[in-house]
Amino acid sequence: xxxxxxxxxxxxxxxxxxxxxxxxxxxxxxxxxxxxxxxxxxxxxxxxxxxxxxxxxxxxxxxxxxxxxxxxxxxxxxxxxxxxxxxxxxxxxxxxxxxxxxxxxxxxxxxxxxxxxxxxxxxxxxxxxxxxxxxxxxxxxxxxxxxxxxxxxxxxxxxxxxxxxxxxxxxxxxxxxxxxxxxxxxxxxxxxxxx
Numbered sequence: 001x002x003x004x005x006x007x008x009x010x011x012x013x014x015x016x017x018x019x020x021x022x023x024x025x026x027x028x029x030x031x032x033x034x035x036x037x038x039x040x041x042x043x044x045x046x047x048x049x050x051x052x053x054x055x056x057x058x059x060x061x062x063x064x065x066x067x068x069x070x071x072x073x074x075x076x077x078x079x080x081x082x083x084x085x086x087x088x089x090x091x092x093x094x095x096x097x098x099x100x101x102x103x104x105x106x107x108x109x110x111x112x113x114x115x116x117x118x119x120x121x122x123x124x125x126x127x128x129x130x131x132x133x134x135x136x137x138x139x140x141x142x143x144x145x146x147x148x149x150x151x152x153x154x155x156x157x158x159x160x161x162x163x164x165x166x167x168x169x170x171x172x173x174x175x176x177x178x179x180x181x182x183x184x185x186x187x188x189x190x191x192x193x194x195x
Contacts, residue, residue, distance in 0.1 A: 121163065131164075
């Protein structure tokens with residue numbers, strides 16, 4: 001009876017961990033759908049004329065496209081004014097700066113902020129974990145070590161580059177490895193370099 005209960009709990013936990021990414025994606029989809037539906041109802045409910053509604057939607061989309069173009073080319077002066085105002089607010093400014101840097105860290109494609117992926121012995125010798133190299137200072141690496149099953153939580157450490165081993169994994173593969181709790185390990189050849 002005890003073994004059966006233990007097996008059921010194990011299967012339940014595996015099912016929860018496997019379902020979390022799917023639930024998160026659906027939650028994001030439902031949020032975006034709800035936001036767009038509320039926007040449509042707000043605009044459409046105010047004007048009975050479909051031409052006015054169409055023009056408002058076209059204007060909103062054009063404004064967002066133009067703003068995206070300015071951001072892509074670093075010419076969004078309105079954003080800089082807003083950012084300088086937000087940065088002056090003590091606690092909110094700090095949260096905004098850190099959030100913006102983290103988003104740029106993972107979402108920038110032109111100049112990736114994550115230089116490469118390495119393995120480092122952490123939390124003690126003989127235990128290897130993948131880590132993102134987020135910065136370099138001389139011969140030291142600043143590493144972000146993601147934790148399972150949520151790669152956005154983790155540790156930031158500084159180590160000498162001689163204490164690391166280069167990995168052939170990219171950011172997506174490391175994130176998949178961490179979220180799958182090690183089940184999805186694409187680069188089994190890396191293990192030979194560790195031991």
